[in-house]
Amino acid sequence: MAAPDKVDKVMEKLVSLAKRRGFVFQSSEIYGGLGPVWDYGPLGVELKKNIKERWWRSMVHEREDIEGLDAAILMDPKVWEASGHVAGFTDPLIDCKQCKHRFRADDPRIKGTPGAPDAQCPVCGNKGTLTVARQFNLMFKTFMGPVEEQAAVIYLRPETAQGIYVNYLNVLQASRQKIPFGVAQIGKAFRNEITPGNFTFRTREFEQMEMQFFVKPGADGEWFEFWKAERMKWVQALGVRPERLRFHQHGPGELAHYAKDAYDIEYEFPFGWNEFEGIHNRTDFDLSRHQAASGKKLEYLEQATNERFIPYVVETSAGADRTTLVVLADAYREEAIEGETRVVLRLLPSLAPLKAAVFPLVNKDGMPELARTIFDDLRKTYNVFYDDGGSIGRRYRRQDEAGTPFGITIDGQSVQDQTVTVRDRDTLLQERIAAAKLVGYLAEKLKG
Numbered sequence: 001m002a003a004p005d006k007v008d009k010v011m012e013k014l015v016s017l018a019k020r021r022g023f024v025f026q027s028s029e030i031y032g033g034l035g036p037v038w039d040y041g042p043l044g045v046e047l048k049k050n051i052k053e054r055w056w057r058s059m060v061h062e063r064e065d066i067e068g069l070d071a072a073i074l075m076d077p078k079v080w081e082a083s084g085h086v087a088g089f090t091d092p093l094i095d096c097k098q099c100k101h102r103f104r105a106d107d108p109r110i111k112g113t114p115g116a117p118d119a120q121c122p123v124c125g126n127k128g129t130l131t132v133a134r135q136f137n138l139m140f141k142t143f144m145g146p147v148e149e150q151a152a153v154i155y156l157r158p159e160t161a162q163g164i165y166v167n168y169l170n171v172l173q174a175s176r177q178k179i180p181f182g183v184a185q186i187g188k189a190f191r192n193e194i195t196p197g198n199f200t201f202r203t204r205e206f207e208q209m210e211m212q213f214f215v216k217p218g219a220d221g222e223w224f225e226f227w228k229a230e231r232m233k234w235v236q237a238l239g240v241r242p243e244r245l246r247f248h249q250h251g252p253g254e255l256a257h258y259a260k261d262a263y264d265i266e267y268e269f270p271f272g273w274n275e276f277e278g279i280h281n282r283t284d285f286d287l288s289r290h291q292a293a294s295g296k297k298l299e300y301l302e303q304a305t306n307e308r309f310i311p312y313v314v315e316t317s318a319g320a321d322r323t324t325l326v327v328l329a330d331a332y333r334e335e336a337i338e339g340e341t342r343v344v345l346r347l348l349p350s351l352a353p354l355k356a357a358v359f360p361l362v363n364k365d366g367m368p369e370l371a372r373t374i375f376d377d378l379r380k381t382y383n384v385f386y387d388d389g390g391s392i393g394r395r396y397r398r399q400d401e402a403g404t405p406f407g408i409t410i411d412g413q414s415v416q417d418q419t420v421t422v423r424d425r426d427t428l429l430q431e432r433i434a435a436a437k438l439v440g441y442l443a444e445k446l447k448g
């Protein structure tokens with residue numbers, strides 16, 4: 001990992017580009033900003049949507065054995081008791097009695113033993129003011145209905161997975177699937193993280209892309225290996241540099257309360273190696289607990305063998321926001337061109353928010369009219385951008401920062417022969433092609 005000041009600089013540049021170009025804004029910024037919450041701007045919403053759609057296509061549309069679901073965020077609180085989240089979804093929390101800051105117990109900045117006189121607060125520097133660690137539940141609570149009392153407490157889901165478990169029989173029966181089969185969903189999750197940070201990496205509101213694969217007990221090891229390999233392949237196909245990706249197996253101290261085995265897919269962010277997706281063997285933990293708590297049989301009858309069992313679950317759990325951050329961080333480059341530094345997002349063209357930008361070279365001599373016609377034609381198929389402001393060089397640079405893979409320029413010759421130049425963001429090569437062939441040209445280039 002790079003030195004801390006260099007890390008801050010890289011992240012600062014990424015956050016600044018994200019704001020400047022409309023990828024990500026601070027939530028409630030005009031009120032000073034709601035720290036660990038972020039909003040996606042015009043380009044960010046497209047990038048994240050492209051990633052989610054790609055995930056959905058590969059998980060649901062391209063597989064016969066996976067069905068989609070969109071369960072509600074609010075669920076019966078009994079779900080979270082049965083799943084173990086009420087009792088066990090906690091992080092150890094330490095308070096400073098002097099400055100009132102709060103820390104996770106594993107915060108590397110804490111020196112000494114919290115609760116003892118030698119412990120030093122990393123923020124105010126006082127000694128002996130840190131409390132011993134206590135368990136802090138990460139679930140957000142609110143009230144259902146008009147009365148704010150204990151009986152009305154309801155939680156914002158901290159993972160989307162439970163919506164799948166409680167619907168597993170509904171989906172199985174409605175879709176006439178047989179085990180092994182999976183259920184996939186994309187949706188918001190909420191965690192009252194003690195120390196959120198690193199831009200959109202750790203936030204209190206985020207989106208997950210989760211898939212629960214139900215298998216016969218005993219087949220879980222093989223399916224676990226299968227999904228581990230599949231997910232790494234999928235991530236690499238996003239164009240992320242493979243040398244910045246690795247697996248990390250959870251040690252006994254790291255395993256979640258439901259997991260028998262777990263691997264993270266990690267990316268080397270500017271702030272170090274960190275997880276953005278997990279593959280978990282959750283055994284029959286969740287379904288057994290829901291069966292016991294609800295009194296509803298969640299067994300599966302395998303017709304070929306006449307055996308009844310509660311399926312084991314292999315889960316793939318990705319963060320849509322963290323995957324978007326991986327894609328952004330990996331695409332960010334500063335390159336020297338003709339004595340100048342250009343900032344460019346080398347996004348996989350199919351993920352790029354804008355597929356092309358259309359530029360009339362000058363605003364006269366029939367060029368804007370032709371450029372508008374081409375733009376109107378292209379946007380029936382693609383998300384494209386029209387820009388006639390400033391020098392052509394500046395217009396190229398703006399689109400480089402947005403990660404737009406193709407710049408289409410309409411010049412004097414275009415008006416004569418209906419051809420245009422197409423500039424490739426990465427190679428900077430320019431090709432002259434017939435305007436009528438642009439849709440097919442882009443379709444070819446945007447494959448993959």
Ligand code: GAP
Nearest residue numbers: 159161201202203206276277278317318319322
């Ligand atoms: N259902 C299993 C589960 O939720 P997890 O490892 O706690 O497992 C899965 O979370 C993924 O969700 C993470 O790899 C990460 O991408 C995303 N995620 C979790 N907490 C997050 C947070 N506070 N901010 C942003 N993304 C988060």
